[in-house]
Each structure stands twice: as structure tokens, then as C-alpha cells.
Amino acid sequence: MACVGGFAGVSRQFQCSAAKELVYGTLKSSFRRGCSSKATVLKSSIPFERIHQCQEIVTRDIKRLHGTIREEITSGLSNLSEISQYYVDGKGKSLRPMIVCLMARACNQHTLNRSCLLEEQFTVGVVSEMIHTASLVHDDVIDEADCRRGKPAINRKWGEKLTIVAGDYILARCTLALSRTQHPEVIELLSRIIEDLVHGEFMQLGSREQTTDRFAHYIEKSFRKTASLLAHCCQAVALLATPPAEIQQAAYAFGRHAGLAFQIIDDILDFISTSDTLGKPAASDLRLGLATAPVLFAAEEFPELNPMIVRRFSQAGDVERAQDLISKVNSSLSLSSLS
Numbered sequence: 001m002a003c004v005g006g007f008a009g010v011s012r013q014f015q016c017s018a019a020k021e022l023v024y025g026t027l028k029s030s031f032r033r034g035c036s037s038k039a040t041v042l043k044s045s046i047p048f049e050r051i052h053q054c055q056e057i058v059t060r061d062i063k064r065l066h067g068t069i070r071e072e073i074t075s076g077l078s079n080l081s082e083i084s085q086y087y088v089d090g091k092g093k094s095l096r097p098m099i100v101c102l103m104a105r106a107c108n109q110h111t112l113n114r115s116c117l118l119e120e121q122f123t124v125g126v127v128s129e130m131i132h133t134a135s136l137v138h139d140d141v142i143d144e145a146d147c148r149r150g151k152p153a154i155n156r157k158w159g160e161k162l163t164i165v166a167g168d169y170i171l172a173r174c175t176l177a178l179s180r181t182q183h184p185e186v187i188e189l190l191s192r193i194i195e196d197l198v199h200g201e202f203m204q205l206g207s208r209e210q211t212t213d214r215f216a217h218y219i220e221k222s223f224r225k226t227a228s229l230l231a232h233c234c235q236a237v238a239l240l241a242t243p244p245a246e247i248q249q250a251a252y253a254f255g256r257h258a259g260l261a262f263q264i265i266d267d268i269l270d271f272i273s274t275s276d277t278l279g280k281p282a283a284s285d286l287r288l289g290l291a292t293a294p295v296l297f298a299a300e301e302f303p304e305l306n307p308m309i310v311r312r313f314s315q316a317g318d319v320e321r322a323q324d325l326i327s328k329v330n331s332s333l334s335l336s337s338l339s
Helices: 016-033 038-045 048-057 059-072 078-084 095-111 119-142 154-158 160-179 184-204 211-240 245-272 293-301 305-310 318-338
Strands: none
Touching (some): 048 059, 059 119, 095 119, 095 245, 119 154, 119 160, 245 318, 293 305
């Protein structure tokens, strides 16, 4: 269990300075290697063989998981089933349940001397992907999305009303699945994820006029919208394996930091990748009025971005000007990475 125990020394608080260093380092790495997707960024720092080995360990788990989710959200109403299962097509990265299943197997090996999943841990993996899917469904309505994963967004295909109801239905079914664990602490941990998603969405819809706390606000919002799911699911599967408390906290810390890193990379790719690679429009965050890590990073060099951030890039020319300034930072990073 060295792979989990080794995380015990990770700081429980992801400080703003660390976030800035991660943004800067990832930007330099991305431009130096010409990265255009999360997979490419990951492969640039992690040997492909390691990633492939991790995927192989949980291949059967993930295949079974997708089938279980489709069964869970099958309804007597055929159109509700069709809408709810639209994004459960096996074309996503399944990163969240993969990490959750790997964490569960590692904890089981450490405390139970067995690597296979407990049924309750498998349920946590199912619930993690169901919550994520429901959040995608609701996000597409809030963002008025046009496409996702290279196909029409769910709201464009069925309209906002049916899409919202389908997202609610997925959450309802995921709650029922979670209740079958009959484990109060696990139920409480995973219920916090849904609460955090709502809080994170409200934080994203607001702007911070004070420049000093924007990174803290960004990290907190990113935790609630993205990293909370991985953190609490990793903690839940560790709890089910009944290891020492420090291992449970290490599992939580790993999920937290992995989730934050994933979100920061995703925000960077919105500026340096293409629509075809992303499966959704590039540079969409600015058009939604969002100041993500690359924007906040650029604002330190170009203060004229600050009023644009406050007004959420709502004036004519704001988006284009912000893109221009961010590209100047990107160009300097690209050049400095070659030196």
C-alpha cells in the first residue's frame, strides 16, 4: 500500500501559491510539448506505460460500471431513459471512477490482503460517475452549451425543461443506489459532493472585485465543482476498507489534489487546444464570463484584465482583448520554456 501511504505527508490545504506554481509549470510544459488534450498533458509527465497499466487493472470494473449505470437510470418512460443515458455512452474518459476503483483496490490490498473491489466500493464508483453525469447535464443548461464530446449538447437535442428533469432523475437514482450501501458515513460523505456542486456553481456565477483573493476563490470554487467528488469518493472507498484514519485522510488529500490539477489543466486547455480535440467549443470560458487560472495568471502581468474580470467580459471587445493578452503570456512562456 505504499502508493497510498506515500500521500500521507501531502498538505491538507492547497494554498494559492501552490496553485500558481502548478498553473505556471503546466503552461510551460504544455507549450513546450505542444499539448492539446488532458491525456497529452498527463503523458508528458507520466510514462504512458504507467497510465496503461492503471487502466488495465480496472478495465473490467469500468465496463461493468457503465452497464450498471445504464440499468440504474433505465425508466419505464422510454424518452426519460433515452435522455438520461445520452452521456452514458462509454465515450467519456471515466477518469473519476477509474481513480476511485484504483484507490479502493490499493486500500483493500493494504488492509484486507485482497485487491478486488468490495460491492459497496463498486457502488461508490457508480455513484461518482452518476453525480458527474448529472452535473454535465445541468451544466449544459446553465452554459447554454451547443456540443459536448463531439455531439450536440443534451439541451440542444431535447430542450432545457426535459434536460433539467433528466438531470434531477439521475441524481435521484444515484441517491437510491447510494442508500443500498447501508453505510451512514459513506452516505454522508457522498451527499456532501452534491452540496458542494451547488455551492461551487453559485461561486462561479459571481465575480470577485478584490484582486487579492481571486486565486483563493478560484481554488475553492474548483474544489467544490470538481475536486470534492474525487476527494470524498476516495475517502469513502478507503473508509470501507477500514484502514487507519491517516490512510483515509491521505486518500481524501490525493483525490482533492488530483481533482484540482485536473480542473486547472482543463481550464488551460480551453485556451491552447482546439474545438475538435476538446469535443466542445474552445475559449468558451471567457464567453461565459469566467475568469479561470490562465486569466488570473495573466492579470498579474496585465492589470487591464481586472475590470474585465469584474464585469465578466460583458462589454464589446472584452473577450478578444483578453484572449490577446493571455496569448502574450502564453508566448512568453513558450519562449522561456525553450531557454
